[in-house]
Every structure is written in structure tokens, then in C-alpha cells.
Amino acid sequence: MPSTKDILEIILITYNRSEKLEATFRQIFAEDSPIRDFDIKILNNHSTDNTARLVERYQERFPNLTHTVHKRNIGGNANIARAFEVSSKKYVWILSDDDEYDWTHWDEIEYGLEHDYDAVLTERKIEFPADNPTPYILNTMAFLPSTIYKTEILTTEVMTSISANIMYSFPHLAVACALINNNKRIYVPEHKVVEQTIFSGISIKSDSQDLHHRIRNVNLLSGYINSYQMIADKKLRKQCCDVLCLGKPFCFSMKAFLSSDGYYSYNLCDVFLGLSPSQRLVLLRLLACKTMENLVSFRNDGDRKVLRILRWKIPLWRRSGYRRRELQVELGESCKEAVRLADSSNLSGQKEVSS
Template identity: 45%
Template sequence: MKFDINKDLDIILITYNRVDKLKKMLNCIFDNDSPIKDVPITILDNCSDDGTDILIKKYIDKKYKINYIVHNRNIGGNGNIARAMEIAIKKYLWILCDDDNINWKHWDEILYGMENDYDVILTERKIDIKSDKDYHLILNTLAFVSAGIYKTENITNEVMTNAVINIQNGFPHLVIAIHIVNYNKKIYIPKNQILYQNIKFDFQKGLNSEIHYRQACFNLFSNYVNTFQLIKDKKIRYKCCDTLWIGKSFCYSVYNFFEVKPFSMYNLSDFFLGVNIGQKIQIILIMLLKFVLFNIFYFESNYEKIKIKILFVTFVIRRPDQTRPDQTRPDQTRPDQTRPDYFYNNSKYKKIQPMLQYKIVA
């Protein structure tokens, strides 16, 4: 049967309290040059209170094909993604976000993927993927919710259940992609992308007494590892874990894992238990370096003071005044000592200065 974009593509746009960005996105969708301007779209509003409903009513009044659904309560951004997966009924599903940036120039490549019955079509390519078997790169790309158009037959009851469970990890949609990888289904990688994202490395969800601690301590890296546990093939799973940050080593990802605040032992446990033995060793070594060696010895220097930490004891060493204590009269001060950097930059004083001039004050 010939592919009919109006009948076979479910476009579901999720939004919450970003009316200005939503307006820009809707203008992109309904632009005269847009290939989907006549395709019915569904908007899932997470109970916005910023005038989103007024904006959408204006588009509906202009006879655009919009099905507007407002949730009675805010179910969370990832909950909204899972909701989009649950209500999709057409052959393909494309979940869009209200802040997506789309260029329709190469839409024909995306259409080719749907017309040829692929299970997922990539709309974004922030990295060079040379083969449809580069699963670690493909899954990393599809972590961005709008980066994939999925055949809805892959959203089985089991996939839907796992997606709801994976809401806490931030990637309910990635469950579909992993299902496709597990069953070696067809993946289409176009030569060009149509979707562009603004990457923001701000993974903390915010601290609030009402928010579950797993969300308050949200950590992108441990959540990736948790999600990848759905991958059946261990080699693929561990390779995905090895490339949590594309273009960087696993050690780099581990270091940044420990930089995310607030730190949570739950996240560390998930991260550690989800990787292979070689990766576990790297985690242990970085922990020793970061939390043990740095606490045994630490050195920091600036113009005013030097901090030295030895065996968990911190010494603060103040830099001396530029004039010797016995030089009370200005005319007794050596002219070249009026320059603040003289004493510290003059090589002949560097060795004796710490012994003769510094004073430990704390």
C-alpha cells in the first residue's frame, strides 16, 4: 500500500509553559514551505498556565489541523513523551518538542525512509554514523526525543511498560530504539539531517522536597547506563556504556559523572553495577584519584595566598608585604620593590622566599 503522509504519520508535539518557543515551532510546522503543514498534529499540553491555550486557539481558528489535549495535571516532561507513545495509532510516530529547530530542505530523505518501511528514521545527525550497525552511535543520537520517527508497531505492550518505568531515567522513547536494536530491525540513516538541537549540559532537575530523590539527583550518565540495561547483547550494551559522551573516553564520562551535583550513592551504585569489569576498574581508579589522592595532597596558588592540603589538613599561606618590616621610611624601600610582581617573579628569590618570608596563618 502506498504511503500517505496524512494518514500514516502521527505528529505529536509536547509542550509546557514555553509559549514563545511553541509559537516559533508552530510557525515552522505550518509554514508555506513545510511538507507537513497539512498533516494533522496533536499537541499534548502539560497543564501550562502561560497563555499556551490562547496561542493554540488562534491557530485552530485559522483552520490548522490541531488536536489540542490539555492534561488535568502536569505529568512531567518524560511522562508526556510516554503519553505520546501510548496514544499513537498511525503507522509512524514523530514526537516533537516545543523548542525544536527544523530545516525542511532534506525532507525527501526522511520521506524515503517511511515509504520504504523502515522501523526508525533518524532526523538528526550530530555525529557521523557510517553504518546502521553502529548501535552505540545510533542510540546516542536517538536519546534526543525528536531525532527519530518510529514505526508504531514497535511500541508493544512490553515496550510501553518499559517506557513508563524508564521515565525516571529520562529516556522513555529510547526503549523503542533499543527494542529495534534487540530484534535487528531496519534503521534508516539519511545523508542529511533536518533537525537541529541546542545541546545544554544541565542535567540537574532541581531540588524540591516534593520531588522524588531519583529526580532531584538526576544524573545523565547513570541514567544512560540504566537505560542500556535493556540491550540484550552484552557487547553492544557495554560499547554503548563506553561511549556515553560521544568523542570522549569512558574515563571522561566517569569524571563528569562525579561532577554532577548533588551527588547520590544510588546513582553511583547504578553506574557501577551496569558496566563491565574493565569499566568498573576505571571507575574505581578515578574515585581514588578524585576523592582520595586529591584530599591527601592539593595545591592552589594565587597572588594573595597559597593553599596546600596534606593528609587532610589545609594550610593557608599568606604572601608577604612588599616592604621589609624594618623599612619604616619610604626612602629606605628599594625602588625595584615597588613593583608588586618583582619579589615573586625574580628567580633568585624563588627558593628562599618560601622559607624566609611566608607565614602560616591558618
């Protein structure tokens, strides 16, 4: 039987984060790392910092480390697609340059690979329900290094879907959905070996006018829902949308979406069209409430409550709290004045007695 080293290829994507990359190198090339002598390929997205020198320094000690520098920066998500394209062994594990690793239970990963599973999870955030784990597994697989994939799933159709899904930030979910659609076996170990360390929020905006407007206004929840359209089973699609934010109800995820530039029309349409009829009703209700808040609201304007309708303000009543504070100030000033007058009166009386 081939060893794990013979069947697993590791590809690490990076761009201009040499400090984080070095921290990652210290973990994967540590003395206790089970993958330190595996074939490890760096896909350098035309970094302009110290990345190339760092990789060269490690190559002197680890000849199994190879380095590909792109002639041009092709974009982070396109670099994920490139990693799948150049993978050559039975399994591929695509890593980021900013995560943390715990090799204690690597033997569980080896078990999944040695028993010919089509995918092996390396991370999970919560316990999956035993009665229906698939939506939670797919959500977990949105984190790129969370899954080791068998490369035979990378057909022409899947590679095309990977390229198409670059715009929605999750090209690798095309592979995950293909696994589900084809009833492939996914091994879920009891313990994780990788942990995501950075989450920048669900809205990732760019100011560059040279970028396609859809990419300039990326919303990760919209990206999830667009990606889930590749799932053939409509019921499973709905279940996946129900757990967009793990451990939170669907209503919570839609509130988060609307509060993070969800009004960008393309994202809003993508989300709406990707939901089930009942989920659309939830989104419409929240959207109506949010719109009413923007059109009509009660606001504080100085010492008054104001009804705001679009740009118009209608004063309603004086805020009692403000009046109480004013009275306290007035009373305080009156007391100070009384004390001052009393002091001056006493002082004049003392002068008369002494004279």
C-alpha cells in the first residue's frame, strides 16, 4: 500500500504575507510535523515583499519544497483554481498562509486517506448533528484548508464550475458540491488538525475601479448561496441555506446580510433567487422592516423626539430626561448663587460688628 506521503500533495497559496507565511512554515516544517517531508508546492501570486527570499531559504533545508511564482497576480480565488488545476497526485490539500495547525491527531487524517475516502475533513467548528450532517459539512468545506480532496473528482465540468465560482469567492465549493451530487464518501475525523485564525467579516469591498463590480462588492453570504446552486437536491440546498451562519437561525444570517451592504442589487437578487419560497418570505419581511426604518423613524434631536420621514423632521415632544437635567443644572446654579449671597451677607455683617 502506498504511504500517505506518496498519495498526498500539499499546495500552499500566498500573496504578500511573508510574516504569516513564515509562521506557517514554522508549523508545517516543525520537527513534530508529519508532513514536513511531503511534496509541498508554493503558488506565489506575484508577491512583491520578502516571500520569494523566505521560500528560497526554506528550500535550502527542504528540497521537497517547490516554488512557482506567477508572472502576474491572478487574484486570490483564481489562485485556488490554479491549485486544483496543477494538482497531480491522488489527493490534494490546498493550504492558506495564515492558519494554525495541531498535528496531534494526524493519524485520523491518514486513516481517511488510507481507506480511500473521496474527501477528508481536517477542521470543523461545531459538532455535526447525526441525523443530517451534510449541510454542516458543506458549510465547513467553505474554509479552503478544511478538506483534502481526491483529485479524480476534478472533471472538466467541475473545473469549469471552479472557474465560474471564482467571482463568488468559493471556487472550491464547486468540488464540494460535486462530491455531494455524486454521493461520494467524506470522512469526518473526531479531531481537527487545522484552525482558521482570521475572519474579516461577510462583506469584502474594494475601491479599485479596474475590478469587475461584482468582485468589488463581494458578500460572503451571497457567495455561499450562489455556490449552493450547484447542489442538485433542492431540499439539501434549502437546508444548507438554513445554516449559513453555523449555530444561528436563518433569520440571523439574513439580518447579517442586510446589515453588510446587502442592498447591493446584484447580491440581493442572487440571495433572493437562491432561496426557497419560505426563506424568501423571511428575507422580504426583514427587507420591508429595514426599508421602513430608513423611510420613517423616531430619532433624538437635541432635547426633542423627532419623527423623521425621508428628509423631513417633525418635532413631537420635549424629552423629559433633557428637562430633568436642565432643572438640575438650574437648581445647581441657584444653590450656588444663594450660597454666594449668604457668604457676602455674613462677611458684611462681620465688618459692621468689628467696626
